[in-house]
Amino acid sequence: MIRSGLITMIREKSDQGKSPYAISKELGISENTAKKYIDNRGKTLKHGLSGKTKHSKLDPFKQDIENHMKQGILNCSVIFERLQEKGYNGGITIIKDYIKPFRPLNTRKAVERYETPPGKQAQMDWGIVHYVDGEGKSHKTPAFIMIMGNSRAKYVEFTKRCDYYSLVRCMLNAFEYFGGVPETVLTDHMKTVVIRVELGKAIFHTRFSEFAADMGFVPKLCRVRTPQTKGKVERLVHYVKDNFLPGRKFIDLEDLNNQAIEWCKKVDSKIHGTTGEIPLKSLAKEPLLPLPEASTRDHYRWETRKVTRDGFVSYDGVRYGVDWQYSNREVRVRAIRGNFEVYDGEVRILCRKIEHTSGKIVFLRGQYQGLAEKEGVAFPMAYGIKSDTLIVDKRPLAFYDEVMGVRANG
Structure with a gap:
């Protein structure tokens, strides 16, 4: 032809x-x-290849892609990695072309990009993620997320609560992971940070203000109802939901957090699409403020709990048994280096590995030893002593002469 x-x-x-x-x-x-x-003038000539089907490297994997999309996975990078694990040796472009018709239209408004100098700012937020257990039941769990504004280094930690204690504990872990403290931390108006706003001025929680002062950073708030002002962490929240979590298998929260740290290191070892730099290398160059002393950091890992009547301390959905003699008393607790510790004043009364299964009851060996003998009373009440004989003090006669002399002279 x-x-x-x-x-x-x-x-x-x-x-x-x-x-x-x-x-x-x-x-x-x-x-x-x-x-x-x-x-043949005016006639349409048939091409030599017409009627022949051209095979694609993607054909054997299209059913896998369909299955991923049914699970809500539309991120091409994630699908590309999953297909490579099954032997796919093609490129990512044909995957993008195949998935493009299934993607929802982007209706988000355009915003101005805002960059910060090295060491200047970190952004943090909570995200709520979903997972399915072995019985097919759906659950929700909070994810704490922090990103350095300049280097784009990331920290992700999944928790059972998003209260004040969980917030400061996650922030401490993030600062220790980054190796320092940024000058400012940008967040939204979360209840654990801000009490209210009066005449345009935010009133911070006293405890959070004290924490910020001890750590050395200045808390900053994004504008109300404008989450794009902390767009880096907003995108990271979606990135965790769309890239890290879909299809991921884990045993418990500890296993999930270990995987999250490895994932952060993996993605931060690649060149960032916006900065053109490797985040972990850029992080090493950021002039972060030094971490406070370990004693200062550990101070914010403590929480106060009351021991139940039957001798248990509740922490992150798990009940830990302590000696029954501490029942109904307030104790100090903390999670540190994978252990759960309970203190009565300065005395440690329990140290054991953290349990991550919610609803679990962990008994202490010998927890109720001596309870029956003492009828459940840890400390005896004050009491008087009854005697069958009257005991009279014997004093010398000089004592009485002295007493009478004083009265006579008076």
Whole structure:
């Protein structure tokens, strides 16, 4: 088959009145070829490859892609990695082209990009993620997320609560992971940070203000109902939900958090699409404020709990048993280095590995030893002593003479 340009030339020369023989000599083709394209003028010629099916490297994996999309996974990078694990050796472009028709339209408004100098700012937020247990039941759990504004280094930690104690504990873990403290931390108006806003001025919680002062950072708030002012962490929340979590298997919260740290290190070891730098290398160059002393940091890991009547301390949905003699008393608790510790004043009365299964009851060996003998009373009440004989103090006669003399002189 000859090219379309040559066919056009044959027909133009035929229109000029030249014979097929003359055209064949002039263009260097056979006379029959010239006749063929002159005679087929106005007819649509069938391409030699028409009717043949062209196979794609993606064909064997299309059902896998369909399954991922049914699970809500539309992130091409995630699907690309999953297919590579199954032997796919093609590129990501054909995956993007295949998925594009299924993507929802982007209706978000355009915003101005705002960049901060190294060490200047970190952004933090909570995200609520979903997972399914072995019985198919759906659950929700909070995810604390912090990102350095300049280097884009990330920290992700899943918790059971998003109260004040969980917030400061996660922030401490993030600062220790980054190796320092940024000058400012940008957040939204979460209840654990801000009490209210009066005349445009935020009134911070006293405890959070004290925490910020001890750590050395200044808390900053994004504008109300404008989450794009902390767009870096907002995008990271979606990135965790769309990239890290879908299809991920884990045993418990500890396992999930270990995977999250490894994932952060993995993605931060690649060149960032916006900065063109590797986040972990950029983080090492950020002039962060030094971490406070360990004693100062550990101070914010403490929580106050009351021991129940039957001798248990509740923490993150797990009940830990302590000696029954501490029942109904207030104790101090903390989670540190994978252990759960309980203190009565400065005395540690319990140290054991943290349990991550909510609703679990952990008994202490010998927890109720001596309870029956003492009838459940840990400390005896104050009491008087009854005696069968009257005891009279014996004093010398000089004592009475002295007493009488004082009275006579008075």
